[in-house]
Amino acid sequence: MPVENGPLERGLAVLRAIGGHQGSRLRRADLARLTGLARSPIDRITDTLLHLGLLRAEGPDLLPAPRLLTFGHAYLDGTGFVAPLRPLLAELSERLDESVSLAVPDVGGVRLLAQSARRRAVYLAFHVGGLLPEDRTAAGVVLAAGWEHEQFEEWAAARAADPLDHGYPAVPPLRQPLPQRRLTFQRRTARAWDLGWSLDEEWVEPGLLALAAPVRGRGQLGAVSVLSHTSRHTPETFRETVLPVLLEAVREMEARLAQPDPPAAPPPAPVVPAKDEPGTEFVAALARGLAVLGAFRAGGLTVAAAARATGLPRATARRALLTLHETGYATEDEGVFHLLPSVLDLGYAKLSALTLPELLDPHLAELAAATGEPVAAAVLDGADLRCAAVVGTGRVVRLDLAVGSRRPAADSALGRAMLAGRDWAEVDAELPDGVRCLAVPVPGGVPLASADLARGGGPLALAVLPTGPAPTEEVLTQLRAVAARVEADLRLTGGF
Missing domain, CATH: 3.30.450.40 (GAF domain)
Incomplete structure (x- = not known):
């Protein structure tokens, strides 16, 4: 199925480049280099994103604006998985006086969807929307428990292409031969499969401990992690203190996910305008596509629902949904489109760290x-x-x-x-x-x-x-x- 909306595809590439850039500032020439697009479309795309309030400019520098969080919110709200668990994560964090997070599997790693952090002298560099490697986190090991041979092969190919984990800015580089790394990963996942939980004993960096257990509900699999520091616990005291409380909390979370949600409030009007704007530098097709992206809510979107939510013609809404599907930001099942965690690559981790x-x-x-x-x-x-x-x-x-x-x-x-x-x-x-x-x-x-x-x-x-x-x-x-x-x-x- 070919990509139907070129301007939206190019605009998403620009937003992804901005979200994944390690520094805080980018210029238009940098975006042309990172995306491979010519300078002319880069200028039109950035002018449109500035007009829509998704970017802001400080002189020649371009920075993501908080309104860009709208798209990540649409994914998180649409999962039906995060909102019911957020208060329970906060309660668990308060009870243990430790940081707690919720992650789900994603292409290339595990994606952090929610966090209740404790403020201390040593704090976490992980933020909601961030992507972490499966084998270096307790959450990733729990989510990979039960993998088949083909999945380990795909993981090994990805690690061979990025042996130092540069694609995961929240973790330090790892210098370890791939065969040894794979063997360690498979041993950890096998142990997690047997135990039903995983203990990270300073896998990411010295001093960090994490204990994770799976949480299931509404057709989804996640991992709840409790994180601490060796200045507060040894691995043994951490497991003894935290594991019973964590498993009890997971049972409560799964019971909550088994209950229906209260009726949802009507979704707000799309933040991004959908109509044509004056000026030759404004890319109306990009604005319309982003309006569809911002219109997602729990239950997903059909073409008809997207058209109603945005006021766009059905053909225009359909082109936007197909583009989101083809570019890896949405999945489709019997005419219903659902956003994928990769939407959080559009600046969410960077903005959630503000x-x-x-x-x-x-x-x-x-x-x-x-x-x-x-x-x-x-x-x-x-x-x-x-x-x-x-x-x-x-x-x-x-x-x-x-x-x-x-x-x-x-x-x-x-x-x-x-x-x-x-x-x-x-x-x-x-x-x-x-x-x-x-x-x-x-x-x-x-x-x-x-x-x-x-x-x-x-x-x-x-x-x-x-x-x-x-x-x-x-x-x-x-x-x-x-x-x-x-x-x-x-x-x-x-x-x-």
């Missing part, structure tokens, strides 16, 4: 440029404000304010805007002479469900810190607009 300052900085820079004044963001932490991000203007007068610094919430406009639940607040002379503060709360604040943004954090507020007289209404309008954009990004980054 810290709160990294998310805020582009918005604060935009606000500082628009107002010509320093700007800051703070999180309410008990009775204090903790500075989450700050952007100056490069003037001679500088603010004595740094990320992580604290001040009493009641003494600042940011704190008053949050504590009193006001629409906005203004305070004069609370900072150095001549400096005022105009602040608005971000609706919804920092999402507590996010493991990486602000664990335990409270409401969030943005502020402009004028160093002289400033038109309050104009600045307030700009503040509110940026706060709304921050809220939208937080909802995307905190949803899964």
